[in-house]
Amino acid sequence: MELLEQISENLQNGFDEKVALLTKDAVERQIPPEEILSSGLIAGMNVVSEQFRNHHIFLPDVLLAARAMNSAMEVLKPLLIREGIPIRGKVVIGSVKNDLHDIGKNLVGILLKGAGFEVIDLGNDVPAEKFISAAKNENAHVIGMSALLTTTMPVMKKVVDLAKDEGLYGKVRIIVGGAPVSKEYALEIGADAYSYDGANAVETVESFFPVNS
């Protein structure tokens, strides 16, 4: 079997040590790091995302695949940086203030990393100001917010309003999600997009970026 295909399959099965070994092997064979990333690791994570979306696999499988991805990225990241290969995009994520549920948000982070994005996870209970300052300091392209309680959702609007005040609106795209959040709500507060689940969040973030030529 072709090496990159083996990387993808082992990643789908969550074999982290094997994936790291195969990645080192691929590097030694002079396969360009960006090709290992896109045709091996991201290809594998795409399959995982798809199966997760269709409820054929569940969070445990995604977590194991993500760990395999991370183990390979430890090998690849220094090479990608050295060769100056631009990252796909930078996304700041977090659960909004006073909202302590973080499974959904963590999953979005895992899947975004799996799709090759750089993710800055601000954690739970993140105040509106912190989303904005992180997006500025990190030159992020996207802010992703999650809420699981109706009472915490107004923080999302505050982030959009602050982005307008600070001149970030339109430059940094804002995406929202979480059980009580809806497309209508996203529209109403002026967010760029709403995602109904983790895999859909990745598709949405991808849609913000022009296709690589």
Added chain:
Amino acid sequence: MNDLLARLRNGEILVSDGAMGTMLFERGLRSGECPEAMNLSRPDVLEDIARLYLDAGADIIQTNTFGGSPLKLASYSLGDAATAINRNAVAVVSKAVSGKAYVSGSCGPSGKILKPYGDTDPELVYESFKIQMQALSDSGCDVICIETMMDLDEMLLALRAARECAPRIPVMTTMTFDATPRGFYTIMGVTVERAARTLEDAGADVTGSNCGNGIENMIRIAREYRKHTSLPLLIQSNAGLPVIRNGELVYPESPEFMAEKAGELVDAGVSIIGGCCGTGPAHIRAIKNAVSSYTEYHK
């Protein structure tokens, strides 16, 4: 008060209470504060809430200890306060209900993902649950309710901790399922059948489901449980997933609607019916009335 399990065995249908979080926010819980800390800072508020649900007709009133395990409290740097928080939580509800309802010690997930999928040692989670269960038991709660679990392994750790620290207190166990086109699964991939069989084998006294996607899905979940276990069933449904009406977020299922469906839950074999997110005293009162007339009619 009569033994809870004996009443359930006798075929009695009991009603438990509704949501806690929204009630706390309406009564001064502020941004970034730990909801469970109010057991220490505002016991009057928790007494009030317990009394509202008691007046609505609930037979079982939960403590405000959903996030009361030391591991969970640690995210507010309150891990060391776990024993005091849980003890006080039971004390204030006991005071409010003064023997007219069962005091149910609530225990929710640790918020950690267990090894090998996450980074947390199961033993650590077990020890954390033990501290909470010991405090709930010592302060005299009538029943323990481990709820909103999505990982069956974590549920088993909490159940084992309850059995060890509180061997004489009945334990209720509820999991939260998503409705998918392929059936009901927790986010960790647990089916209703697996939950039902595993929890019965592990010695739970009552099992069932809470939160979810509205009461109609809960009826389906209850039927599925009934196929795979003979344990008494507990269902605490949310009032559906929130929608926007006139610019306001509302939970769509009215007290009348949920009450109308309560009979179907009883028909599905459910012994305890209560509410979750989006339900309040009005829902519980309506459910109580529906259950009373249903029982009267089927005597």
